[in-house]
Amino acid sequence: MRETVVQKLFRSRLGRAVKPGEIVVADIDLAYAHDGTGPLAIDAFRELGSNRVHDPSKIRFVIDHASPSPNEGASNLQLKLRAFAKECGIKIYEVGEGICHQVIPENESLKPGMFIVGADSHTVTLGAFSLFATGVGSTDFAEVMTSGKLWFKVPEAMKVTLKGGFKPGVMSKDLILRIIGDVGADGATYMSIEFQGEGVKTLSMASRMTVCNMVVEMGAKNGIFPLDEITVKHVDTSSLNDKSVFKPDEDAEYAMSLSYRLDELEPVVAAPHNVDNVKPVKELEGLEVNQVFIGSCTNGREEDFEVAAKILSKKGVRKGVRCIAIPASRKVFLNLLKNGIIDKLVSAGCTVTHSTCGPCLGVHFGILGSGEVAVSTSNRNFKGRMGNPESSIYLASPATAAASAVEGVITDPRKLIGE
Amino acid sequence: MILRGRVWVLGDHINTDVIIPAKYKFRTGDFKELAKHVFEDLDPTLASKISKGDIIIAGRNFGMGSSREHASRVIKEAGVSVIVACSFARIFFRNSINVGLPVIEVKEVNKYFKEGDIAVIDLEKGFVKNETTGIELKSSPYPSFIMDVMRAGGLAAYRKSLKK
Numbered sequence: 186m187r188e189t190v191v192q193k194l195f196r197s198r199l200g201r202a203v204k205p206g207e208i209v210v211a212d213i214d215l216a217y218a219h220d221g222t223g224p225l226a227i228d229a230f231r232e233l234g235s236n237r238v239h240d241p242s243k244i245r246f247v248i249d250h251a252s253p254s255p256n257e258g259a260s261n262l263q264l265k266l267r268a269f270a271k272e273c274g275i276k277i278y279e280v281g282e283g284i285c286h287q288v289i290p291e292n293e294s295l296k297p298g299m300f301i302v303g304a305d306s307h308t309v310t311l312g313a314f315s316l317f318a319t320g321v322g323s324t325d326f327a328e329v330m331t332s333g334k335l336w337f338k339v340p341e342a343m344k345v346t347l348k349g350g351f352k353p354g355v356m357s358k359d360l361i362l363r364i365i366g367d368v369g370a371d372g373a374t375y376m377s378i379e380f381q382g383e384g385v386k387t388l389s390m391a392s393r394m395t396v397c398n399m400v401v402e403m404g405a406k407n408g409i410f411p412l413d414e415i416t417v418k419h420v421d422t423s424s425l426n427d428k429s430v431f432k433p434d435e436d437a438e439y440a441m442s443l444s445y446r447l448d449e450l451e452p453v454v455a456a457p458h459n460v461d462n463v464k465p466v467k468e469l470e471g472l473e474v475n476q477v478f479i480g481s482c483t484n485g486r487e488e489d490f491e492v493a494a495k496i497l498s499k500k501g502v503r504k505g506v507r508c509i510a511i512p513a514s515r516k517v518f519l520n521l522l523k524n525g526i527i528d529k530l531v532s533a534g535c536t537v538t539h540s541t542c543g544p545c546l547g548v549h550f551g552i553l554g555s556g557e558v559a560v561s562t563s564n565r566n567f568k569g570r571m572g573n574p575e576s577s578i579y580l581a582s583p584a585t586a587a588a589s590a591v592e593g594v595i596t597d598p599r600k601l602i603g604e
Numbered sequence: 605m606i607l608r609g610r611v612w613v614l615g616d617h618i619n620t621d622v623i624i625p626a627k628y629k630f631r632t633g634d635f636k637e638l639a640k641h642v643f644e645d646l647d648p649t650l651a652s653k654i655s656k657g658d659i660i661i662a663g664r665n666f667g668m669g670s671s672r673e674h675a676s677r678v679i680k681e682a683g684v685s686v687i688v689a690c691s692f693a694r695i696f697f698r699n700s701i702n703v704g705l706p707v708i709e710v711k712e713v714n715k716y717f718k719e720g721d722i723a724v725i726d727l728e729k730g731f732v733k734n735e736t737t738g739i740e741l742k743s744s745p746y747p748s749f750i751m752d753v754m755r756a757g758g759l760a761a762y763r764k765s766l767k768k
Contacts, residue, residue, distance in 0.1 A: 221626070224633055225673055229702075232760035234767065251630040258631035265633075306671040306695060322673035322699035324759055370617055371665035375694050404665065406694060459617060546626040546670075565669060567621040569645035574622075 189342035189437045190409055191377035193430045194298055194317045205341040205440075214299045216329045217245040219285050220252065222304035222322075224262040227269045229327035239333040241274040245293070247285035248278065252541045255549035283514025283540040286310040286398065286482040291516050295420045297412050298430055302329060306401045307482050307564065313393035314420050315412040315431050320401065340406045341440040342377040343368075344433070347384030349448040354599035356492065357392035358484060358562065358582035360445065361399045362453045366463025367443065374404030376440060379433065384447050385411060390419050391486040398483045399564050402460040452597055454560070455580035458568040466585055466597045474579075475557040477508045477590040478571075479535075481545045484562035484583050485513030487520050493587035494529040496601050502534035503593035509544055509551045510535040535590075547572025560589045605727040605755060607685045607706070608735070609657040611717050614646070616663035620670040620696065622646040624678045638674060639681040656683035659725070661717040663689065666707075667696025676700040686725055688713050688732050688743070701750060704758025708732065710743045727754060 188196065195203045198211050218226050223246050230238075238244060246266050251259040270277040278288050286307055289295075297315040302308065304326040311318035321335070329335050345364060351357075378400045380393075388396070393410045400408035410416065412431035433439075452466040479485075479493050490510065502508040510530050512518040518540060521527045530537050544551035545563035552572035553559055559571055559578050566578035581589070584598035591601060622645040628638055643650040660679070666689040667675060676699040679687070686706040690713055700707040708725065710732050717723065721736040730745035746754065756762035 221629060222672060225677075228633070229673070229760065233763055234760070250626075256631055258633075262630070262633055304671055306669065308671075320671040320695055322671055322676070322695055322702060324673060324702035325698065328759075370668060371691060371693070374665070374691065404668065404693060546621075548626050548630045565619075565621065567619045567669060569625050570621050572625075572627055574645040 218304035221250040225323035226326040235331040287513035310398040312397040312408040343441040346382035350387035356582040378408040480511030481563035489583040496587035497533035508590040614662040623675040668693040
């Protein structure tokens with residue numbers, strides 16, 4: 186058949202084979218929006234002339250972006266979201282519960298092969314669970330609320346084969362940044378990125394989420410990991426009949442193929458002001474850092490803070506550096522409290538807050554001053570992203586971020602791990 | 605559908621954060637207010653200079669980044685009649701069609717325009733002309749369904765026109 190994984194997912198959804206480029210209409214299993222895009226989706230719903238949500242049980246709202254609200258404008262937009270949710274019987278995750286791309290997999294029953302859309306570009310994170318997930322705008326979200334369906338162009342696909350395992354100090358963030366650096370910010374536009382190879386087995390679910398989270402930064406429509414023994418611990422496979430859907434045919438036609446040996450990768454950063462401006466950390470070592478942010482939907486999970494705490498607890502955050510640590514959900518926060526990681530972070534001098542998107546997009550918390558430099562574990566370093574167009578953002582792994590907080594300059598984490 | 609207007613030339617990878625910084629969309633849902641900040645982090649003076657009917661010519665990957673539909677809506681609200689770029693980011697392209705902001709891909713289009721030129725764009729016939737220099741470039745015309753959405757001024761208006 187020569188089908189890629191995404192072709193197979195569309196085939197099993199539609200009951201017929203599809204080709205890349207074909208326009209199809211598919212049923213949506215779950216759709217979520219947040220306080221940044223939900224209020225406009227409600228306006229769009231009304232503009233479309235819709236008056237009834239097709240199936241409220243498949244819609245979720247999450248208040249995570251400006252959370253808790255930093256100003257009355259945001260408060261009123263959130264009131265609008267709450268009122269609509271109440272009126273239509275839509276489940277809403279409230280302030281403090283966490284970031285949508287973390288809260289949804291923690292609380293909702295995910296099934297491999299599901300079709301999920303979110304009114305947020307980082308909805309692609311959920312491809313880690315062997316399903317099709319992509320970001321949409323508010324009008325498309327309103328259409329899903331209206332009809333339960335959405336049109337898609339079946340994407341071409343890129344195969345990324347992984348071999349081996351990471352060396353200490355290198356994380357899945359370094360892998361995805363390396364890929365984006367190689368492919369470019371628009372090198373995978375409209376493609377499905379399909380991760381394969383024996384190296385996949387060395388990546389935890391959290392690491393896979395980090396990788397899928399950032400496929401949109403090279404223009405991709407979705408990213409997807411194969412269904413294996415790690416996935417099945419996180420998804421409901423009770424109604425799964427055909428596991429072959431999650432493997433491409435041996436002779437599947439890929440628009441592009443890349444291969445990485447994980448043990449050959451080194452810590453990297455994305456330098457200002459584009460995510461594909463990727464450089465080895467060693468090239469930027471010594472650059473003074475004012476603020477470090479560890480968190481976001483990209484790197485706000487247990488393993489991220491465990492790695493960071495190990496590095497931070499050696500010498501603590503350097504005087505003069507602000508280090509902000511934000512778990513991606515309340516559940517992550519509680520787990521980190523139980524295993525003593527929060528204690529280590531606070532003792533090291535980090536400012537630890539409740540779960541929010543906060544600093545990542547410059548809405549509130551940690552807005553940079555003019556001329557300041559931040560190292561962030563988030564996903565975008567665009568000019569002004571952290572609230573100030575006169576500042577600079579370097580994207581990095583939690584290990585590199587923590588090492589840079591300890592030294593006050595961009596630092597290769599392998600130096601501190603060895604100490 | 606023929607559009608004629610003054611041209612603003614922008615670069616490659618114009619992202620949704622510079623089109624409309626997130627901090628503003630968490631203050632108000634009023635697009636007249638948001639339009640005052642369009643392209644602010646790219647050029648703080650641009651919002652005040654763009655007038656109704658102006659045309660944006662840009663490089664690769666216009667609209668990369670966030671799914672915020674605010675980006676398409678705010679450019680439309682600012683008065684821009686059409687964006688012609690070498691390529692667009694996926695979600696921005698889709699959002700723009702939905703809100704009735706024509707977006708057209710033409711390879712290397714940014715090489716043939718400079719700020720202040722007058723452009724003429726025919727969406728049906730599929731051409732982009734620089735009236736100032738006389739150069740004419742071909743574009744793919746929209747499929748008839750998308751053309752109907754554009755004539756109506758977006759998906760919502762198109763839906764309403766069907767109900768009448």
